[in-house]
Amino acid sequence: MLASLKNRGSPLAEPGEQLRVLGATPEIVAFEDQMRHFGLDPLHAAGISVLQINVGKLCNQTCRHCHVDAGPDRREVMNRETAALCIRALARSNIPTVDITGGAPELNPNFRWLVQQAVALGRHVMDRCNLSVLLLPSQADLTEFLARHQVEVVASLPYYRAAQTDAQRGDGVFEKSISALRRLNELGYGREGSHLILNLVYNPGGAFLPPPQAALEAQFRRALERQYGIVFNHLYTITNMPISRFLEFLLVSGNYQGYMERLANAFNPAAAAGVMCRYTLSVGWDGTLYDCDFNQMLGLPVQPGGPRHIRDFDVAILDRRRIVTCNHCYGCTAGAGSSCGGSVT
Secondary structure, X not given: OOXXXXXXXXHHHOHHHHHHHHHOOOOOOOHHHHHHHOOOOOOEOOOOOEEEEEOEOEOOOOOOOOXXXXXXXXXXXXXXXXXXXXXXXXXXXXXXXXXXXXXXXXXXXXXXXXXXXXXXXXXXXXXXXXXXXXXXXXXOXXXXXXXXXXXEEEEEOOOOOHHHHHHHHOOOHHHHHHHHHHHHHHOOOOXXXXXXXXXXXXXXXXXXXXXXXXXXXXXXXXXXXXXXXXXXXXXXXXXXXXXXXXXXXXXHHOOHHHHHHXXXXXXXXXXXXXXXXXXXXXXXXXOEEEXXXXXXXXXXXXXXXXXXXXXXXXXXXXXXXXXXXXXXXHHHHEOOOOEOOEOOO
16 A cells, blocks of 8 residues: 555645646646637636535544545644535535545544535535545444434445455455444445435545446445445546546556546546536635635646635635636546546436
């Protein structure tokens, strides 16, 4: 497993260095030029239907593909004041969905408060869960809490076999993931008629695009039910973004150039028109506003000229803002497209 970039002293720990690498690929057309060619630049938001709140980089795992560079050693954690500003913004808008992510968002001491407040406002809440966090002694009652508040669980599971999952996420993680999924199923998650939604997320284990989502979902459903008795609602395929730990992997393994060309050559204008940044607003752990979680990790806040912190939230301005793009955006526009909700087309 790759250790934290910051602990290793890698220059790629700095967003500016990652942007330099992403911009120094002359063999591919700049993303903005590609979008302009198809009449899609400038790209603007089309309203905000999802407020994605990244509550910090603290995590109980250190996954090799993690675009957040999260881990047990990270200290970037959203405080109650900033969490309260997020709730205030929700109350001043009609944004229907709150997507809570991290790190392992459940480890933030304000996670449950955020859930309770968002639910009290009548909003649908999603928890981006790594599954193993549900087995921590400190989180013994977490699954019951999620079920009680009808929180949608979006669970990362790289594959339905142990070897592939453990290679990406650490030894023993697959077994823990299966135990956590069984616990969720026991409470009704993923079962028809329960209204408790359990969706899985697949990320490729290497420098390639994910397979067709529908076909892979059928494979996961068949394998998990036959071997472990596990059921779920849907599977999302998400392309690995060439940033943070995955960018380091691409460079160290000599796959960076080929991967970027693969993404650029698979550019799909239909996917580009439906990218998640058009309907999502991302809030960083310190309250800074971004177009998406990926821009957040590259230090690319929303365009200047409007609100750039959650304390200044103004939905009338933000839901028509111009989207900030760079070459990493090829990751969301390749093939069937990629978003936090899986394939775009």
